Amino acid sequence: MEILNLAWVFFKIGVISFGGGWTIVGVIQHEVVAAGWMSAQTFADVVAIAQVTPGPVALNAATMIGFRVAGIPGALAASLAVVAFPMLAVALVLVLLRSTRVDQKKLSDAFRVATIPLIAATLVSLSITPSLAWHVWLIAAGSCALSLFTKLDPLLLILGSGVAGAIIAAVRL
């Protein structure tokens, strides 16, 4: 059953989705390409689309991949699966907070240490697997610098670079 497999893969991804979506995009890419659901090139499109539509990037990617694999039922299965474990964790925290004062801070600090290598691994997978044109690298370096040294809205950067990419494509036609 492709839908069960889809749900299982995204449930597992939900378990390690600490510290925001970017930690797990690399893992999603690996799982999805390994399952033969999509090429790394198409996954790059999914990532770009997930970033310019409302919603958390990991959830958007799950919905879109689920849709490609098994239509609307697939989209719903993958979306619910990726948030299933987080919702269990929320319920658990609420129960724990009611009974005892747990020192969550130390555990979440340990998770933060693991988040950093996950983001680094995401960056590596996203950079090496699809073949990228030279101007994509330039845009990447430029927006990294702009994000670090200015207060420009990231959404403006994403849309601006999209328009720049479309113009470059038009010139090449």
Add this chain to the structure above:
Amino acid sequence: MPAGGSVLKAKTFFSLFWAFFVISAVTIGGSYAIVPIMASRLARRGWMEEQGFYDLFALAQAVPGPTTLTTAVFVGQQLLGLAGAAAAFLGIMLPPVVSIILVSLLYGAVAGNPLVQGFLQGSYGTVLGLVAALLVRMLRARKWRIHEVALSLLCFAALLLFRSWALPIVIATVILVRLGALAWKS
């Protein structure tokens, strides 16, 4: 949950659902864009003070999953119990899931268009740049201890070598970091 503070607008399942639905639908760009908007809207409705909101936001970051979603569910639960949590969940989830299904239908039709491809490639470049910037910020924000640096590097190498084992690798790293912190103290 006893009502605290001034209640300007009735807290019902539907009013909560609608508040989160609107926030989720109009905000693009991840939790760091959406969370301040959520804070100010909740405060303006008189539902929750900003300080109380940011306490819940901090709690949400200790839980896996999209921070926007987990923050909203904590807020919903505090405002209206289980019904509030359900309203927040549906309000946050519906806009992205529906819009992604619509975009997916559209994608099939326009994916071959060179201008669309150009746009997506350009945006993808910025995504890479933003992830790199996020990484730099996180590296700088932390006061690193030696065992944490070593474990991070080890975890990174293991993630690259054994891509299918991300879950056990991350859990092992968290346990080792915790043990390392305990050993450090004694």
